[in-house]
Amino acid sequence: MCGIVGYAGHEQAAPFLLEGLEKLEYRGYDSAGIAVFSDKVRTVKSQGRLAVLREKVNAAGGVSGTLGIGHTRWATHGAPNDINSHPHSSMSRRITVVHNGIIENYIPLKEELQANGVVFRSETDTEVVAQLFDYLYDGDLVGTLIKVLHRIRGSYALGILCTDYPDTLLAVRKDSPMIIGLGEHENYIASDIPAVLDHTRKYYLLGDNEIALIKADSVELMDMDRKPVHHEVYTVDYDISAAEKGGYDYFMMKEIKEQPNALSTCIGSRVHDGEITLDKLRLSDERIKNIGRIHMVACGSAWHAAMVGKYVIEELTRIPVEVDLASEFRYRRPILSRNDLCITISQSGETADTLAALREAKANDVHVLSIVNAVGSSIARESDDVLYTMAGPEIAVATTKGYTTQLAVIYLIALKFAQIRQTIRPEVFQSLLADLQKLPEQLESIFADEDKIRQLAKDHQSTGTELVRNNVFIIGRGIDYGASLESSLKLKEISYVHSEAYAAGELKHGTISLIEPGTLVIAVATQDLLYEKLISNVKEVKARGAHVIAIVKEGCTDAETVADTVLYIPKTADLFTSTLTVVPMQLFAYYTAIELGCDVDKPRNLAKSVTVE
Numbered sequence: 001m002c003g004i005v006g007y008a009g010h011e012q013a014a015p016f017l018l019e020g021l022e023k024l025e026y027r028g029y030d031s032a033g034i035a036v037f038s039d040k041v042r043t044v045k046s047q048g049r050l051a052v053l054r055e056k057v058n059a060a061g062g063v064s065g066t067l068g069i070g071h072t073r074w075a076t077h078g079a080p081n082d083i084n085s086h087p088h089s090s091m092s093r094r095i096t097v098v099h100n101g102i103i104e105n106y107i108p109l110k111e112e113l114q115a116n117g118v119v120f121r122s123e124t125d126t127e128v129v130a131q132l133f134d135y136l137y138d139g140d141l142v143g144t145l146i147k148v149l150h151r152i153r154g155s156y157a158l159g160i161l162c163t164d165y166p167d168t169l170l171a172v173r174k175d176s177p178m179i180i181g182l183g184e185h186e187n188y189i190a191s192d193i194p195a196v197l198d199h200t201r202k203y204y205l206l207g208d209n210e211i212a213l214i215k216a217d218s219v220e221l222m223d224m225d226r227k228p229v230h231h232e233v234y235t236v237d238y239d240i241s242a243a244e245k246g247g248y249d250y251f252m253m254k255e256i257k258e259q260p261n262a263l264s265t266c267i268g269s270r271v272h273d274g275e276i277t278l279d280k281l282r283l284s285d286e287r288i289k290n291i292g293r294i295h296m297v298a299c300g301s302a303w304h305a306a307m308v309g310k311y312v313i314e315e316l317t318r319i320p321v322e323v324d325l326a327s328e329f330r331y332r333r334p335i336l337s338r339n340d341l342c343i344t345i346s347q348s349g350e351t352a353d354t355l356a357a358l359r360e361a362k363a364n365d366v367h368v369l370s371i372v373n374a375v376g377s378s379i380a381r382e383s384d385d386v387l388y389t390m391a392g393p394e395i396a397v398a399t400t401k402g403y404t405t406q407l408a409v410i411y412l413i414a415l416k417f418a419q420i421r422q423t424i425r426p427e428v429f430q431s432l433l434a435d436l437q438k439l440p441e442q443l444e445s446i447f448a449d450e451d452k453i454r455q456l457a458k459d460h461q462s463t464g465t466e467l468v469r470n471n472v473f474i475i476g477r478g479i480d481y482g483a484s485l486e487s488s489l490k491l492k493e494i495s496y497v498h499s500e501a502y503a504a505g506e507l508k509h510g511t512i513s514l515i516e517p518g519t520l521v522i523a524v525a526t527q528d529l530l531y532e533k534l535i536s537n538v539k540e541v542k543a544r545g546a547h548v549i550a551i552v553k554e555g556c557t558d559a560e561t562v563a564d565t566v567l568y569i570p571k572t573a574d575l576f577t578s579t580l581t582v583v584p585m586q587l588f589a590y591y592t593a594i595e596l597g598c599d600v601d602k603p604r605n606l607a608k609s610v611t612v613e
Helices: 013-023 050-059 106-115 126-136 141-151 251-257 259-268 285-289 300-317 326-332 352-363 378-382 401-421 426-462 479-495 504-509 528-542 557-561 574-595
Strands: 003-008 031-037 041-047 067-073 095-103 154-162 169-174 179-182 187-190 202-205 211-215 218-222 294-298 321-325 341-346 367-372 385-388 471-476 498-503 520-525 547-553 565-569
Touching: 003 013, 003 095, 003 154, 003 169, 003 211, 013 031, 013 050, 013 067, 013 187, 031 050, 031 095, 041 050, 067 095, 067 154, 095 126, 106 126, 126 141, 126 154, 141 169, 141 211, 169 187, 179 218, 187 211, 251 259, 251 574, 259 401, 259 426, 285 401, 294 300, 294 326, 294 352, 300 321, 300 341, 300 401, 300 479, 300 574, 321 326, 326 352, 341 352, 352 367, 352 378, 367 378, 367 401, 378 385, 385 401, 401 426, 401 574, 426 565, 426 574, 471 479, 471 504, 471 528, 479 498, 479 520, 479 574, 498 504, 504 528, 520 528, 520 574, 528 547, 528 557, 547 574, 557 565, 565 574
Parallel strands: 294 321, 294 341, 341 367, 367 385, 471 498, 471 520, 520 547, 547 565
Antiparallel strands: 003 067, 003 187, 031 041, 031 067, 095 154, 154 169, 169 211, 179 187, 179 202, 211 218
16 A cells, blocks of 8 residues: 655665655655655655656756655545655654554544644544654654554554654564665665565564664664574565566556466466466375365455365365455354365555454464465565466556466465365366466456457447446356456546446346346357357347447357457367466456546555555
């Protein structure tokens, strides 16, 4: 969600802060600001895009100093405006803070401070941290921070400046990501790696309630008891260009086109000589044989991957699978047994609700296997086992390669578990494995239809009434219904066109009343067993005047007799079709958004990594 950067060095801080914030724009934000310390703290902040902030900094003649913090805000407490933007300072201006997360008990803390004469400027929960720090401050920077941490509840990543310590940047985190970048005579903090990539590839991952004292030539890590903490130094293993647009207008299109390579890496690194190797799982074969139930827990697109995964895992392993929204999981008092397995899925590895669900499962002695992209992220560190998607940096808010690589890992898990449990014959295993290995090349072939899909998006936005243009239904059965959920989300989140996915058999139970002449219905029909039934559903909506785009396997040419337009995907096992069917919809959503003049990479109100409940 929000973005944090910080700098301690011998060069001017402001250029790095502005540049670093630009690298984090993909996380989503509605305002931004920086604070730089020399003889005093100078703060510049503004509502809107970073270009507005940069103009204000330039208009002020620059902001001089070699120590500073910066922030992009996604509003939670208080409207997006200049006053509520970060950084926030205490009444005395001695303490200045940037914060990601939510301070859950900020109201009683604020009331307590106001009763003691503290005057607040903003509506934010973050200002409470600055004011409380100053109120408790006794000259001991770390000691005071520990007092503050004992008083606040919630999630946080904090970057803190104190005017009594003109060479020191203070940082701490809990349930919200924070890295410490390690440079030559300069060090950094950031909420994500791209912010520091132009300056260093080496970094620490700060753990929960670990404190960092950062200076130009040193980084000191400690726990809440002030005992030293020692961490492995990580090195970014992807090329800097992977976090750049590479000639594309938007990161989203670049990442759509990166999917064949991402899939090839994700699958190819785990398949050797006809066998699947799952990254040294601690989960033993005996434990896999005795799994009673699998709980798949995720949010957003990752939840859609889990919905597809339920069909695939149950079909191959015969293990019952429950799919939960992470935000609901722990609040419904899930029934968990020690022989269950919990699979949590998160692109960032920092999704707050998914992390909370993981902890709920572990508290009930359930083994947790996580599927994440970000190496060393909170979910990765706290899981019993982790399988990385190896998708590389995904910058666009709307996930593409993150989703398809999550599916690939799920396919690998399902096949490996089925082999261990002997629920499929060896020849079936080898046939499915061969189909799985073909997916990267097959996905690449779908791009041949890009111009056709672009024209479909344009035609849909240039015909019919506004109501027709702004309502789309996507239908499917079985696995195709799971794929329809993700396809629908892609369309609405970046183009703002209202889109709903429905299990096709449910249309007649109410939803078909919404079909009127010209309504676009996209029918996903790739399951051999259900194909004829889906075609019947297409005829039902056509009879009500719908305009139908069908997505089917190659060879299903009879679909052309009932649909207005047919898009073909290469033939593959029914279990794997979701990887291919989602790609035409990613392209359709992208070109619809372009047609409507939307900012594809930064859709309104959304953030890349949702680190608050």
